[in-house]
């Protein structure tokens with residue numbers, strides 16, 4: 001993993017190690033360590049977890065961030081490549097922080113000739129020991145988009161006799177680069193927090209949540225097509241017994257960034273809570289997990305909005321907040337496309353939760369009203385969020 005090779009004495013002479021090596025008779029481990037330079041690379045990983053990238057670097061010797069000064073030709077960097085180019089497009093180098101002994105990462109975007117044309121400092125860096133660095137950052141912070149990229153780690157140092165004229169370097173891997181892919185982060189649920197019963201957000205932000213109950217149904221595809229066209233997301237409260245036969249629609253709802261909630265297994269009145277509510281909600285949760293393969297809902301909506309103090313703790317015990325609404329165009333009663341439109345745009349407020357239906361009967365009026373509802377609210381400055389995002393619930397990834 002190292003080139004060129006080094007003498008043990010040469011490595012020891014390099015004052016990079018923050019803590020001096022233990023004196024005395026060398027154990028086999030010490031001999032192995034001294035055989036390379038302090039910045040000899042032992043291991044590196046760069047992996048995606050949800051929306052974040054995690055970097056871990058491990059070196060043979062110990063070092064402090066302030067000893068890594070590129071002007072003195074000591075560096076520890078991750079080079080990032082895009083496409084088939086042999087030149088790194090950018091790099092992340094370990095750096096010191098002014099007025100601190102803590103490490104940071106400096107991101108540098110490079111010109112084709114290798115000059116630094118932009119840089120920023122990343123500070124979510126942790127050192128569990130003097131040979132290891134761990135850092136967390138988003139793909140956007142290192143200017144990577146969804147797709148393929150390549151990376152490798154480089155280190156260089158000077159100081160020992162055979163690294164005097166020209167810095168010694170180590171590459172990991174020794175040859176070539178490591179291929180990796182940035183995937184869109186997949187949300188697999190959310191963490192319930194705060195009050196168990198919500199009818200709207202706190203009303204600070206100019207956003208609304210569109211919600212659709214009683215699907216999946218033959219109308220679901222039409223609603224999804226409209227959401228896609230406007231590039232917005234909604235929340236679907238699903239009837240458990242319809243989930244299995246329409247698993248493809250459930251996967252499509254989730255894959256396109258929408259949220260999915262639990263609306264009981266058979267659209268039963270579960271306002272009394274107890275074992276009926278428990279079984280209706282938990283069977284639907286299982287059906288959603290099975291159909292999606294990964295998603296667990298954290299939202300429940302009671303059929304007909306029939307709720308009571310006995311119901312909330314049952315839903316909460318299954319990891320779900322009970323979600324009502326503050327805008328109801330009664331679209332299920334087929335009042336006409338114009339009536340659905342005017343009720344929604346007339347009643348929507350900051351952080352409203354808007355009730356509509358994509359199942360449970362003919363929903364052509366709802367589908368017809370939806371584009372103008374979105375256009376009008378958008379022209380008034382409203383954004384559209386899923387209920388978990390509107391309520392600020394932390395997403396679970398995986």
Ligand code: ZN
Pocket residue numbers: 213214263267302303304
């Ligand atoms: Zn319903």
